[in-house]
Amino acid sequence: MDISLDHTDLQILELMQTNARISNADLARELEMAPSAVLERVKKLEQKKVIRRYTTSINPAAIQQKLLAFIFIRSSEGFSCCTNTAQLLAQIPEIQEVHHIAGEDCFLVKVRTADAASLMDLMRNSLQKIPNIASTKTTIVLETVKEQQELVIPKK
Amino acid sequence: MDISLDHTDLQILELMQTNARISNADLARELEMAPSAVLERVKKLEQKKVIRRYTTSINPAAIQQKLLAFIFIRSSEGFSCCTNTAQLLAQIPEIQEVHHIAGEDCFLVKVRTADAASLMDLMRNSLQKIPNIASTKTTIVLETVKEQQELVIPKK
């Protein structure tokens, strides 16, 4: 299936990125098209996996997740074991992101916990159980100034 | 207004985090409640800013955003100017996240661009224009193994 996106698709993505719960009817009004035509496009964007999913952004503080940290993780062995290490990291629910990075550190991981104590727990209980982790370097976030999931949608 | 969340609220958050476009009717069926009652709760969660927004996760590759990088940015002056620097960074659309971090580096920034060349452009054109940036250290992501926005919703 073709993955090329025209201007209308980009408009849809822009509007839905800003508000995933916009009604199809409103979307159609914005685009000055029939609801049925817009719906067809949205379904196609979902099929093509251009749209990955619709998520709700929850205020972490409201559910007692006050601490955000980034952890650089160095793997002790070669490239082959990295994939395995990555999978193990990805399974930990508090870990939101796992990136395989260039350079001497193997992974950069984003993690959210209630507080410093529970981060410590996580590192002791979950991280230390993963084989081949040589070292970790943790960076604590004091304040998040910007946090958007939005991508920059090209104009055309 | 009270911000305490009961079990039903947490269930709603869990379901909506997984799929922001779930219909209120389906939500009500899952919770075995009347749609009107569920709607009332959702509205309240929005009012209380427990729910921040509903977003659509777009496959970055589909819109030619193939490069992901993290940049550590050191500010040359004291704490007071940091706020200003943060604001300037936050205005750059390609920068998705700006975190004020503990330690000698002042900020950790997450940035998405089309490719290495456009990241270079960004650094030359946008970053270098910001006063008081002493140094930057860029980490390129080779592969993203996990990328979730979901928080861990407590059971009770």
Added chain:
DNA sequence: ATTTTTTCCGAATTTTATTCGGAAATATCA
């Protein structure tokens, strides 16, 4: 130039959202 495919429309139908009065359950407090 013809055929095929895609995109769109509009109308019909099903489903959902929204509103609201009032009952039931909870919480507050004197």
Added chain:
DNA sequence: TGATATTTCCGAATAAAATTCGGAAAAAAT
């Protein structure tokens, strides 16, 4: 504790939206 206030929920009515589908129009392919 007992009375009062507040919150939560339901159910029914109505307004709005989603979904389906046949077929016209536009675009692309041959």
